[in-house]
Amino acid sequence: xxxxxxxxxLFLLAAISIKAQxxxxxxxxxxxxSVVSSTDATAIAGATVRLYQLKKLVGGTVSDASGNFNVKCxxxxxxxxxxxxxxxxxxxxxxxxxxxxPLYIYMRAxxxxxxxxxxxxxxxxxxxxxxxxxxxxxxxxxxxSFADLLALLPGGMTKIPALxxxxxxxxxxxxxxxxxxxxxxxxxxxxxxxxAIGTDANMQYIAGSFQGDADNSRNHVSYxxxxxxxxxxxxxxxxxxxxxxxxxxxxxxxxxxxxxxKRSQSPLLLRLKADEYGKLVSVGKGFLLSGKWxxxxxxxxxxxxxxxxxRFETYRRLxxxxxxxxxxxxxxxxxxxxSGATDYSLNIDNVKTDPEIQIHREDSYRSSYLKLGMNHRxxxxxxxxxxxxxxxxAYSTSLASDRxxxxxxxxxxxxxxxxxxxxxxxxDGLFLPMQYLCDYRVEGKPFYSTLRGETExxxxxSFISHHITVGGEFLLNKNYGRGQLFDITKPxxxxxxxxxRSYKDIPATDILSFYxxxxxxxxxxxxxxTVMAGLRTTQMLNxxxxxxxxxxxxxxxxxxxxxxxxSFLGFKSFVSGGFGMMTKMPTVLDLYPDYVYKDITEMxxxxxxxxxxxxxxxxxxxxxxxxxxxxxxxxxxEIRLGMDKGAHHFSVTYFHEDMKDGFRSxxxxxxxxxxxYDTSVINxxxxxxxxxxxxxxxxTDTLLDxxxxxxxxxxxxxxxxxxxxxSPRIPVxxxxxxxxxxxxxxxxxxxxxxxxxxxxVVVGTVAIADRYAGYYMSTDKYDKQIFxxxxxxxxxxxxxxxxxxxxxxxxxxxxxxxxxxxxVPMGYMDITGTVHPYVxxxxxDPYLRWLVLTGTAGQDMDYRExxxxxxxxxxxxxxxxxxxxxxFADRVFYVAPDYEVNGxxxxxxxxxxxxxxxxxxx
Numbered sequence: 001x002x003x004x005x006x007x008x009x010l011f012l013l014a015a016i017s018i019k020a021q022x023x024x025x026x027x028x029x030x031x032x033x034s035v036v037s038s039t040d041a042t043a044i045a046g047a048t049v050r051l052y053q054l055k056k057l058v059g060g061t062v063s064d065a066s067g068n069f070n071v072k073c074x075x076x077x078x079x080x081x082x083x084x085x086x087x088x089x090x091x092x093x094x095x096x097x098x099x100x101x102p103l104y105i106y107m108r109a110x111x112x113x114x115x116x117x118x119x120x121x122x123x124x125x126x127x128x129x130x131x132x133x134x135x136x137x138x139x140x141x142x143x144x145s146f147a148d149l150l151a152l153l154p155g156g157m158t159k160i161p162a163l164x165x166x167x168x169x170x171x172x173x174x175x176x177x178x179x180x181x182x183x184x185x186x187x188x189x190x191x192x193x194x195x196a197i198g199t200d201a202n203m204q205y206i207a208g209s210f211q212g213d214a215d216n217s218r219n220h221v222s223y224x225x226x227x228x229x230x231x232x233x234x235x236x237x238x239x240x241x242x243x244x245x246x247x248x249x250x251x252x253x254x255x256x257x258x259x260x261x262k263r264s265q266s267p268l269l270l271r272l273k274a275d276e277y278g279k280l281v282s283v284g285k286g287f288l289l290s291g292k293w294x295x296x297x298x299x300x301x302x303x304x305x306x307x308x309x310x311r312f313e314t315y316r317r318l319x320x321x322x323x324x325x326x327x328x329x330x331x332x333x334x335x336x337x338x339s340g341a342t343d344y345s346l347n348i349d350n351v352k353t354d355p356e357i358q359i360h361r362e363d364s365y366r367s368s369y370l371k372l373g374m375n376h377r378x379x380x381x382x383x384x385x386x387x388x389x390x391x392x393x394a395y396s397t398s399l400a401s402d403r404x405x406x407x408x409x410x411x412x413x414x415x416x417x418x419x420x421x422x423x424x425x426x427x428d429g430l431f432l433p434m435q436y437l438c439d440y441r442v443e444g445k446p447f448y449s450t451l452r453g454e455t456e457x458x459x460x461x462s463f464i465s466h467h468i469t470v471g472g473e474f475l476l477n478k479n480y481g482r483g484q485l486f487d488i489t490k491p492x493x494x495x496x497x498x499x500x501r502s503y504k505d506i507p508a509t510d511i512l513s514f515y516x517x518x519x520x521x522x523x524x525x526x527x528x529x530t531v532m533a534g535l536r537t538t539q540m541l542n543x544x545x546x547x548x549x550x551x552x553x554x555x556x557x558x559x560x561x562x563x564x565x566x567s568f569l570g571f572k573s574f575v576s577g578g579f580g581m582m583t584k585m586p587t588v589l590d591l592y593p594d595y596v597y598k599d600i601t602e603m604x605x606x607x608x609x610x611x612x613x614x615x616x617x618x619x620x621x622x623x624x625x626x627x628x629x630x631x632x633x634x635x636x637x638e639i640r641l642g643m644d645k646g647a648h649h650f651s652v653t654y655f656h657e658d659m660k661d662g663f664r665s666x667x668x669x670x671x672x673x674x675x676x677y678d679t680s681v682i683n684x685x686x687x688x689x690x691x692x693x694x695x696x697x698x699x700t701d702t703l704l705d706x707x708x709x710x711x712x713x714x715x716x717x718x719x720x721x722x723x724x725x726x727s728p729r730i731p732v733x734x735x736x737x738x739x740x741x742x743x744x745x746x747x748x749x750x751x752x753x754x755x756x757x758x759x760x761v762v763v764g765t766v767a768i769a770d771r772y773a774g775y776y777m778s779t780d781k782y783d784k785q786i787f788x789x790x791x792x793x794x795x796x797x798x799x800x801x802x803x804x805x806x807x808x809x810x811x812x813x814x815x816x817x818x819x820x821x822x823x824v825p826m827g828y829m830d831i832t833g834t835v836h837p838y839v840x841x842x843x844x845d846p847y848l849r850w851l852v853l854t855g856t857a858g859q860d861m862d863y864r865e866x867x868x869x870x871x872x873x874x875x876x877x878x879x880x881x882x883x884x885x886x887x888f889a890d891r892v893f894y895v896a897p898d899y900e901v902n903g904x905x906x907x908x909x910x911x912x913x914x915x916x917x918x919x920x921x922x
Contacts, residue, residue, distance in 0.1 A: 033103030042264035043067030047085035121152035127560035128243030146230035154722040155742030164306025165217035167227040171255040174746040174784035183662035186224040187253025195396035198448030200477040200587040208496035214351040214365035233282040244580035247515040247534030253634035268922040275915025278304025294325040318346040335381040373398035402444035416494035419599040421619040429615040444481035467519040478508035510541040526566035577639040593624040596707040603677035614690035618674040634659040647728030662714035667706040702831040715751035720744040741789025749781040774825035774851040783817040801878030818861040868896035884919040
């Protein structure tokens with residue numbers, strides 16, 4: 001790796017130091033300009049620009065993402081300029097050189113051909129596997145949130161909306177998200193208009209919540225982005241990078257979601273959607289002010305239910321966005337562009353109990369998330385064939401007000417005690433009343449700030465062109481909230497003892513990164529070789545010196561290579577592959593966890609007279625900080641094959657990923673010394689108040705117990721095959737056929753040995769769990785596979801303004817294996833805190849033999865789900881240029897044969913999901 005980094009550094013330095021070779025003085029000049037739409041002044045990317053003189057081609061190029069082009073031409077004479085672009089009428093005009101530049105070419109929209117309407121996602125032809133989801137595909141899908149778009153990815157399937165719980169993402173993964181393997185979701189980076197969505201300062205959770213609590217399914221701390229919060233109506237394009245992304249993007253392990261929003265003049269767009277689970281309304285418009293300023297304004301409201309018949313668990317989302325852009329021409333060689341955006345969003349989860357069955361009317365849960373964000377970007381472009389091309393500076397910031405408010409009337413069946421101490425020591429506890437009202441609040445104010453600078457260069461040798469990118473990025477994550485707020489004498493759960501915590505006292509995390517990348521293109525005969533190699537360094541600043549990552553520099557090396565073959569019998573094909581390292585730093589909560597309080601009862605005297613009762617507690621205040629915590633790093637490689645012939649497109653990808661140090665919560669064992677008072681000597685008749693400790697016999701004892709901490713202890717290994725094929729439209733029935741799918745295999749396991757408490761067994765007077773804990777190499781291991789494919793038939797009838805599609809989603813198989821885990825420990829800890837090796841003789845020890853796990857440990861387990869098929873229908877009808885009506889029916893038909901497992905019949909049913917929407921353009 002060191003040799004590779006050294007070679008890479010030399011390669012970049014050589015590329016940067018290349019000077020343009022001397023060009024022989026010929027009679028030529030540089031013609032530059034911009035290509036835009038005559039309808040809304042939108043930049044047209046990918047327009048082909050050709051220059052002819054005396055019917056001979058003398059120059060040509062393609063417009064970039066901003067519609068700009070530069071082309072060399074003869075310095076005098078008459079030239080014929082031809083510009084073509086998909087979806088626009090050809091421009092054919094005559095120029096007399098020299099002429100005034102820059103040129104502004106306005107192209108009129110042409111009639112759409114049948115092949116131009118794409119209602120499915122498409123695979124991008126490039127060096128890394130990327131799915132592109134266009135605006136037409138999103139409109140035809142009719143999504144309520146971003147989570148619905150994942151059905152368009154290879155291996156994706158439609159799902160019933162789950163808007164009553166957090167929607168987190170998994171890419172290229174066979175299993176659902178889980179807390180011990182959440183790094184896969186946390187490491188998927190969402191970028192909107194070049195600015196990342198921050199989640200590292202998210203601390204919105206209720207401490208000690210149980211499985212059935214309202215907060216449990218809505219808490220997405222350490223899971224990354226909740227996709228419910230992202231509307232799709234203002235999105236122009238989504239790129240889902242599943243392979244090795246550019247080094248421009250850091251703080252990720254799994255993939256990149258690159259969202260581009262609308263930034264052009266457009267009519268007023270109104271969308272009204274209704275389905276079983278909710279209603280959505282959105283409106284947006286793009287303005288061209290004074291012919292220079294592009295302003296886009298949009299907003300939306302979603303009102304949804306967790307389940308159609310349950311009106312007491314709801315989710316609401318209110319969003320507003322305003323985006324502004326302006327360009328200035330600075331002489332003939334420079335263009336300055338400024339873009340800015342302001343975003344507002346409010347998300348509310350509300351849970352109440354049906355008053356007809358509610359025992360306590362005070363019970364309620366409400367979680368709100370109000371966010372205000374701003375971002376600005378300044379871009380200077382230079383019109384030149386070599387040398388500096390652009391310099392950009394971008395800044396984004398966001399501040400949110402996160403609130404959880406839960407009230408619950410607690411009724412106890414027996415006495416419970418709550419400790420009152422905030423520091424280690426011995427204290428009296430408090431007996432809880434049999435009934436009380438808990439008021440629990442969590443107030444967070446996560447703040448995110450990003451500063452990013454970047455330059456781009458072009459350099460050319462005789463046969464190699466270099467596109468060089470150099471930049472840096474600074475991230476700040478901080479939470480200014482008041483944190484966990486509640487009365488410890490009225491806990492939400494009487495069996496768990498928690499203490500309030502302030503978030504604003506927790507330090508911020510600062511992350512500094514630099515990157516350099518070179519995309520070199522080399523023609524080899526009729527072939528073409530493209531290599532994109534880059535290096536990114538990441539360092540966490542403002543971290544205590546006791547942490548292992550203090551002062552450490554983490555390096556990500558990423559390389560993508562593509563070989564384009566010459567056209568043969570109409571086939572255009574390429575082979576590409578890549579390798580890369582990706583790094584995700586720990587979150588604020590991982591680095592600075594709350595204290596854990598271990599409360600051990602030393603004396604518990606109960607009396608029928610409440611004033612005579614007494615409980616004495618030994619409290620340990622434990623620091624959960626793990627100074628050895630490191631960032632999670634994922635090693636990924638893939639190889640792709642792509643082939644096109646006309647409108648036939650095919651691609652297949654094999655990938656492999658290995659992340660050995662994902663974040664997980666583990667148990668740290670240690671002995672706790674405490675006193676045991678003998679209350680049997682107390683004579684209730686002689687008491688005049690609570691018993692005194694001084695008069696009671698006491699012995700000192702030791703208890704072995706554990707507490708949680710975050711470690712790099714999860715391993716996620718992914719491999720699989722993704723494929724997609726799309727055909728041209730069949731002329732007779734005007735139908736395109738698209739087939740995509742994926743086989744995923746994911747191995748989940750702990751990558752470090754873990755402690756497990758002994759079973760609750762008492763031998764004589766010895767409680768095994770209080771004296772010993774086993775140390776096991778493998779305690780959590782699952783091998784999951786899944787294979788799915790989709791057959792999509794979509795028809796576009798231009799004359800009728802009708803788009804129809806039918807999708808057969810085929811679930812071919814799902815297999816979950818749980819290989820044998822460790823049943824015999826590799827070691828054990830006793831009450832002295834010493835870890836001993838576990839030898840064969842220990843299996844005969846009357847105490848230590850209980851550390852050998854029974855049940856399913858040490859046994860292979862295998863579960864396979866049989867195949868089934870779901871059928872979905874969608875239709876969109878346009879009425880003139882202003883009105884459209886869409887309808888969808890998912891899972892309207894299914895084939896799911898019954899099958900037998902261990903003598904039991906497994907019968908599956910799928911509920912249909914219907915909805916419709918109206919679109920209006922004014």
